[in-house]
Amino acid sequence: MVTEGLAWRLTAFGDPRTGVRQEKLRYADPMAGEVLVRARTAGAGYPDAMMAAGAFPLLGEPPFGLGEEVCGDVVAVGPGSRFTVGDRILGITAFLRGWGGYAEYAYVREGSAIPVPAPLTDEEAGGFPIAYRTAYAGLVERGGLTAGEQLVVLGGAGSSGVAAIQLGKALGATVTAVAGSPEKVAFCRSIGADHAVSHRDQDLAKELRGATGGGADLVFDVVGGETAGTAVRALARHGRIAIVGFASGAPVALDPVDMLLRNYTAVGVLADAHSPAGEEAAWGRLAELAEQGLLRTPVGKVWSFDQVPDMIAEQTTPPPGKIVVKIAG
Template identity: 40%
Template sequence: MRAVIASAPGGPEVLTVTDLPDPEPGPGEVVLDVTATAVNRADTLQRQGHYPPPPGASDVLGLECSGVVSAVAPDVTDWAVGDEVCALLAGGGYAEKVAVPAGQLMPVPKGVDLVTAGALPEVACTVWSNVFMVAGLQPGETLLVHGGAGGIGSVAIQLAKALGSTVVTTAGSDEKLELCRSLGADVAVSYRDQDFVEEVRAATDGRGADVILDNMGAKYLDRNVSALATQGRLVIIGMQGGSKAELNIGKLLVKRGAVIATSLRSRPVEEKAAICASVVEHVWPLVSDGSVRTLVHTSFPLEQAAEAHRLMESGQHTGKIVLTT
């Protein structure tokens, strides 16, 4: 099979298409013929040498895909050859074939084409597990999501609105701010020339955000704590703004707040299966009825993975960037 690997840590130019042996399904696994995958920020970090795959995972990049089941282990009974599915991966999506634990497969939501489905699993599982399963966002509460025009942010806006929450989001251009509003954001804040702490307080009569979904890490830590409501929950899922910062524990104590840092890729297979099952139960109906959709900015063939990474790192895209086999 053709697959994309990073020949050495570095820029997009180190991404190489190579031939690798076709995978065989291990116990509890299925093999997919991949139709599409999507580029995630974690892929660019792995390419740079900063985010190695978990032990036992494929060195091939790619944390999600869609495709058709082509082989099934004898102990798997829920899936059959020919099923069209999408999948959450620990790696291996930038390839023509990938082996996946059966619990991390999900049916393609009704009304979603197979290529677009390749851009759904990572964002849906990330948003649902962090904002709802971990932070417990409730109807009537306020969510602050940073980077609302990106893949994760755009789904977080829609899902929170569909389930009855107020949404405040940040973005970096007029175009992206307008996109966030069109997706349902009640307040869209320019992180370039507005103070998101003040804007959150203004939008909530001074109360603050009940849940904050943050991909920046260190750079936003103090301001995020300032923006929290009493008993607010800050969920950190990325470190685009650095990994080390000083936490004002006194400020957090006064608010009886929580700071939670989570990752999805390194979780045990059983936890990922539980997340996928919950996404199918709670999120897929909203995708099928059009309440939540994944935005595909553009797509590239697998051989142009380097160009896809350049676009991701330029910050000029909105939503997801897809790679097709």
């Protein structure tokens, strides 16, 4: 069976308002390991802006579909699928092979998909997969966070940051969030951060030392640059920094001599367990915590399907909360 539907695709690097175009695509039945969904919502984020600018490391030349994550209803399954037509699921799209989620229909990677946990709305579900999977990779798989530890979350009001704040709290850590304005600081507190600090209006080094009671055990770093450098100086002995991204434009600069003298560790984070069993464990735990109401996407601005190019253009200076595109339903 072939399904047809409208999809937003990047046709040229540069300004998304001209380079992102709507096209009618034909969808063949999914291959093994994927399902096809009728999309309800899609989550957005800074990586969209990176993709449009040609700065996303894992993708080649356009044209390709944009949109890393969706919530939708399964309309077709690949051979051997554990899903059934009609299931409402959330998951990561096949964007790495050019099929995105800003589309009426989307291929979803079965190993990175779960039935939507009961508490989540369509908007919360569409904005869940990438952020919470990334937070899980940074805090659990790579960062080794344990209950009672001091966690510092950089970019706390952004997509990955909000997920790391909630997951950190769910895992029993004391969480200090860092964000860029009084409004964003208040937002971080409203979603559960124990402490929140502005990297623009406050003395970050002093505030972090005070908030963490002398030093952070783990820094979740999606920002890099100067802010991450300051957070590293606030690490306790035997602390860790989980390097997830560099929204500031530059990765954190590390000094091996300082690492040696203060006994701290830096780990790189790619949100991919590289094994079906590892992915299953990650998604199973996230589903469990979301079912308990401990993880719930703080939805920020919701855009309509016809606004996708404008939405991507705004991703370089997003308002607090998770940006979501409403597609159907």
